[in-house]
Amino acid sequence: MDPNPDRTRSRAPGAPAAHGAADWVAHFGNAAIGGLAFALALVFIGGAIDAPLARIARGIDPQTARWLADFAALGQANGLLAATALAALLSVVVAVAQRSRRQRAAFFVLAQRAGFAFLAVALSVLVVQGLKFALGRAQPNMLSEYGAFHFALFSQGSFAASFPSGHATTAFAFATALALFVPRWGMVFFLAALAIAVARVAVGAHYPSDVLGGMVLGVALTFGVARLCARLHLVFRLEGGRLVRRGEGLVSSAMRRLFGRAPVRLDASAPSANGL
Numbered sequence: 001m002d003p004n005p006d007r008t009r010s011r012a013p014g015a016p017a018a019h020g021a022a023d024w025v026a027h028f029g030n031a032a033i034g035g036l037a038f039a040l041a042l043v044f045i046g047g048a049i050d051a052p053l054a055r056i057a058r059g060i061d062p063q064t065a066r067w068l069a070d071f072a073a074l075g076q077a078n079g080l081l082a083a084t085a086l087a088a089l090l091s092v093v094v095a096v097a098q099r100s101r102r103q104r105a106a107f108f109v110l111a112q113r114a115g116f117a118f119l120a121v122a123l124s125v126l127v128v129q130g131l132k133f134a135l136g137r138a139q140p141n142m143l144s145e146y147g148a149f150h151f152a153l154f155s156q157g158s159f160a161a162s163f164p165s166g167h168a169t170t171a172f173a174f175a176t177a178l179a180l181f182v183p184r185w186g187m188v189f190f191l192a193a194l195a196i197a198v199a200r201v202a203v204g205a206h207y208p209s210d211v212l213g214g215m216v217l218g219v220a221l222t223f224g225v226a227r228l229c230a231r232l233h234l235v236f237r238l239e240g241g242r243l244v245r246r247g248e249g250l251v252s253s254a255m256r257r258l259f260g261r262a263p264v265r266l267d268a269s270a271p272s273a274n275g276l
Contacts, residue, residue, distance in 0.1 A: 075171035168214030
């Protein structure tokens with residue numbers, strides 16, 4: 001037995017805090033290493049395929065280019081923000097109209113989930129605009145004048161807003177949010193987001209490295225927001241490093257009431273966010 005019990009008790013409260021600080025340092029180190037590796041990969045990929053694919057995109061039939069541009073518009077932030085905000089508002093309205101406390105709680109959970117998707121897309125917009133302004137990469141239509149790697153740092157010109165692709169970032173942020181709530185459809189969501197990203201390259205709006213950067217950024221930001229929400233006891237909770245949706249039983253009940261039948265059973269846990 002420790003002859004000084006007070007000293008033993010004084011050490012215990014500090015131990016979790018020290019462990020938590022060490023975890024944050026480890027996460028930051030992993031993120032820094034991962035970011036550096038990703039930046040080097042972007043440089044390699046950009047040097048290899050950016051210019052050749054930009055030249056190929058110039059030869060696409062104008063009618064096809066218009067179709068692709070219309071399709072890629074699905075990834076515009078304005079539409080996604082409006083849709084998620086409307087979904088959150090409608091969920092709140094339906095929740096208030098419910099007499100059952102359980103049904104009311106279920107629709108408030110749906111409102112929180114729509115709000116999470118809104119926040120993920122909104123944050124991706126803010127980060128993308130900041131990076132576009134800071135880096136000022138010339139767009140593919142300026143390839144002949146400046147080449148594929150011209151950067152006008154802190155430029156406000158629209159011609160210098162290529163990296164990262166805003167459409168790719170918001171599309172993948174939204175797809176990740178949906179996949180966290182409906183994992184079984186995750187592949188469909190990501191394939192749709194990938195098609196939007198490819199369309200932006202095909203119409204000559206971005207280089208491949210622009211959309212690749214946007215894809216990774218959108219996924220990472222959404223997972224970051226999800227983990228923050230879990231720490232705040234909102235929308236998700238963390239179990240063994242995995243994100244688990246809150247109120248899943250309530251949501252199933254709400255969907256059964258909304259559609260008049262039992263919904264397809266969803267997985268209990270969302271994709272792991274380890275390392276993000």
